[in-house]
Amino acid sequence: MLEASARLTGLLCGTQAMNDIWSPRATLQRMLDVEAALARAAAAHQVIPRSAVAAIEAACHADQLDADALVRDAALGGNLAIPLVKQLTARVKAADAEASKYVHWGATSQDIIDTATVLQLRDTFDLLDQQLQATCAALAALARSHRATPMIGRTWLQQALPITLGLKFAQWLDALLRHHERLAALRECALVLQFGGAAGTLASLRDAAPAVTAELGRQLDLSVPALPWHTQRDRVAESAALFGMLIGTLGKIARDISLQMQTEIGELAEPAAAGKGGSSTMPHKRNPVGCAAVLTAATRAPGLVATVLAGMVQEHERALGGWQAEWDALPDLARLAGGALAHIEQIVSGIDVNTARLAANLDVTHGLILGEAVMLALGDSIGRLEAHHLVERASKAAIASGQTLYAVLASDSAVTQHLSDEQLRHLLDPAHYVGQAHAYVDAVLELYGAHAGRASSKE
Numbered sequence: 001m002l003e004a005s006a007r008l009t010g011l012l013c014g015t016q017a018m019n020d021i022w023s024p025r026a027t028l029q030r031m032l033d034v035e036a037a038l039a040r041a042a043a044a045h046q047v048i049p050r051s052a053v054a055a056i057e058a059a060c061h062a063d064q065l066d067a068d069a070l071v072r073d074a075a076l077g078g079n080l081a082i083p084l085v086k087q088l089t090a091r092v093k094a095a096d097a098e099a100s101k102y103v104h105w106g107a108t109s110q111d112i113i114d115t116a117t118v119l120q121l122r123d124t125f126d127l128l129d130q131q132l133q134a135t136c137a138a139l140a141a142l143a144r145s146h147r148a149t150p151m152i153g154r155t156w157l158q159q160a161l162p163i164t165l166g167l168k169f170a171q172w173l174d175a176l177l178r179h180h181e182r183l184a185a186l187r188e189c190a191l192v193l194q195f196g197g198a199a200g201t202l203a204s205l206r207d208a209a210p211a212v213t214a215e216l217g218r219q220l221d222l223s224v225p226a227l228p229w230h231t232q233r234d235r236v237a238e239s240a241a242l243f244g245m246l247i248g249t250l251g252k253i254a255r256d257i258s259l260q261m262q263t264e265i266g267e268l269a270e271p272a273a274a275g276k277g278g279s280s281t282m283p284h285k286r287n288p289v290g291c292a293a294v295l296t297a298a299t300r301a302p303g304l305v306a307t308v309l310a311g312m313v314q315e316h317e318r319a320l321g322g323w324q325a326e327w328d329a330l331p332d333l334a335r336l337a338g339g340a341l342a343h344i345e346q347i348v349s350g351i352d353v354n355t356a357r358l359a360a361n362l363d364v365t366h367g368l369i370l371g372e373a374v375m376l377a378l379g380d381s382i383g384r385l386e387a388h389h390l391v392e393r394a395s396k397a398a399i400a401s402g403q404t405l406y407a408v409l410a411s412d413s414a415v416t417q418h419l420s421d422e423q424l425r426h427l428l429d430p431a432h433y434v435g436q437a438h439a440y441v442d443a444v445l446e447l448y449g450a451h452a453g454r455a456s457s458k459e
Contacts (some may be wrong), residue, residue: 196228
């Protein structure tokens with residue numbers, strides 16, 4: 001029953017590893033981990049008898065719970081912690097009646113649920129960190145190997161000017177490096193203990209409250225905040241926002257790859273694998289199924305982030321709906337982020353690059369995309385406006401006659417008196433009009449090198 005809520009589509013937009021972190025069983029186990037740590041912390045400072053700890057710890061295993069009853073009773077109690085503590089107490093009582101008196105001592109339901117969520121977030125951050133490092137390494141290798149591979153840049157879905165494929169890979173890498181830095185910063189502020197008791201004052205622990213709090217943080221390896229944060233949800237909202245932004249960046253990558261994978265474009269393709277991307281009726285199809293999964297996540301994520309943000313407006317010392325709205329939205333965002341990142345990692349690690357199609361697509365306009373380069377070179381001699389008119393006229397003539405732009409320009413004395421044939425051919429070579437593309441790739445690779453160095457030093 002603990003895994004009964006798993007979805008049939010769980011691996012289309014997710015991964016088993018991330019799904020496991022947020023599974024019903026893992027969620028309950030993390031809550032029980034907090035209960036066991038609380039008993040140890042309270043006993044360490046004589047709030048409860050040390051003799052009670054063993055029985056409480058022994059009962060803190062999710063497999064011992066009646067999951068059906070938990071699901072039913074959670075609907076009546078308003079959260080999972082209430083029936084969980086009831087069952088836990090009964091389990092402890094069956095083994096040690098005296099120890100059962102000290103289950104959940106000093107805590108409130110939200111302390112258990114929030115701290116369990118923080119533990120799940122830590123596991124999530126660890127997994128995302130590994131995935132980001134692998135994805136960034138693959139993109140750095142692609143940016144390096146295709147640093148000077150020319151391709152057409154597109155604006156408004158139309159051909160614009162030449163860029164390099166390495167620049168496109170470097171842009172993706174640059175964005176993911178920023179997300180990796182955000183993840184590191186989020187660890188510092190989000191992975192903190194929640195422990196405040198009924199109204200956020202820990203009055204139930206009297207003078208022992210600070211010591212028990214510090215020990216509970218130590219037991220769970222979580223930082224202790226200045227005060228409980230029951231209705232201050234910025235940490236959770238920031239986590240949701242990071243997941244949403246990461247998914248958005250991954251969606252942009254998936255959009256680019258899927259567009260470049262179109263039959264008529266054919267520049268990039270997801271790596272082939274048995275049973276992947278086929279059609280139920282058309283045997284020739286090679287569908288961008290990985291990109292589809294990422295784009296599905298990118299479609300769903302904004303609404304989930306909005307749910308968490310809307311839930312920040314909470315009432316006094318305990319929320320009425322806002323906190324509860326996080327319970328499904330945050331896990332879904334984590335699952336989607338992990339799944340989308342896994343798909344992109346798999347795609348970029350084995351992406352097929354068709355350099356012949358990249359070159360062919362650069363020549364689709366027969367040189368028209370290099371008109372700006374010729375215009376600027378002519379402008380040095382005859383002024384920009386006159387040069388613009390001249391190249392615009394030549395471009396229209398090339399379209400009307402079916403000739404290349406070079407052929408029209410080379411036969412125009414107004415051009416050849418200022419530009420030699422060698423200069424003209426140089427100007428109309430896409431590889432010579434990529435601006436700072438090479439330098440930008442180098443700059444991002446330098447950032448990646450420094451970033452990777454810092455990451456390895458922490459391991």
